[in-house]
Amino acid sequence: MSYTEQLQRVVRNYEAAGNQLPATAHDIALWAIENGLWEPQRSTLVDRCAEEIARAMREEFITDPQGRRVRVKHVATIEKNGKQAAFWADMRQAPREHMATAFQQRRQQIVGDCRQLKWDMDSYNQNHNIGEPIQMVFDFTLDLEEIEALAAIA
Numbered sequence: 001m002s003y004t005e006q007l008q009r010v011v012r013n014y015e016a017a018g019n020q021l022p023a024t025a026h027d028i029a030l031w032a033i034e035n036g037l038w039e040p041q042r043s044t045l046v047d048r049c050a051e052e053i054a055r056a057m058r059e060e061f062i063t064d065p066q067g068r069r070v071r072v073k074h075v076a077t078i079e080k081n082g083k084q085a086a087f088w089a090d091m092r093q094a095p096r097e098h099m100a101t102a103f104q105q106r107r108q109q110i111v112g113d114c115r116q117l118k119w120d121m122d123s124y125n126q127n128h129n130i131g132e133p134i135q136m137v138f139d140f141t142l143d144l145e146e147i148e149a150l151a152a153i154a
Contacts, residue, residue, distance in 0.1 A: 010037050057088055068151075074102040114138050 001009075010032045015021060019031065032038040040048075057073035064070050075086050076098050089098045118136065125133040 007038075013037060054086075054088070074099060074106075076101040076105060 011028060013035075014023070014028050014031055017031075017035075019028075029038070054075070057075075058071065060072045061069050062072050070091070072090055072092065073088050074091055074094065075088050077084055077086050078098075078101065087098070089095075089102075091099060094102075118138065121134055121136055
């Protein structure tokens with residue numbers, strides 16, 4: 001059983017113990033720890049620390065010479081020595097290859113998010129929506145142009 005499946009079982013146990021959803025993940029985690037269903041392993045603590053460091057790097061911004069607020073640290077998943085790992089770099093010193101990979105991978109994440117949103121919306125419209133179908137435009141050209149035009153005014 002995968003770690004994810006183990007955590008899903010913890011949620012089912014939480015519900016089976018008479019606790020109801022909706023609940024926060026924090027509430028479920030507290031219940032799991034108090035009931036001895038989860039305890040941190042060293043690898044879990046290292047993973048958690050790495051996640052928090054990655055989150056902090058993702059949230060580091062500067063204002064560039066043109067006045068744009070831009071992210072400084074960028075991650076690219078790269079294979080080295082037969083293993084994939086996420087490597088972070090500061091865009092002010094990163095090799096062009098790293099940045100091209102990082103930007104392309106972020107674009108693919110956005111495409112994946114859009115695909116999932118479309119599937120969720122289509123499923124809702126076909127299986128649960130009793131009104132007019134919810135529509136979504138996935139071409140962001142006008143959105144980006146509007147944001148840039150507003151930024152130019154400010």
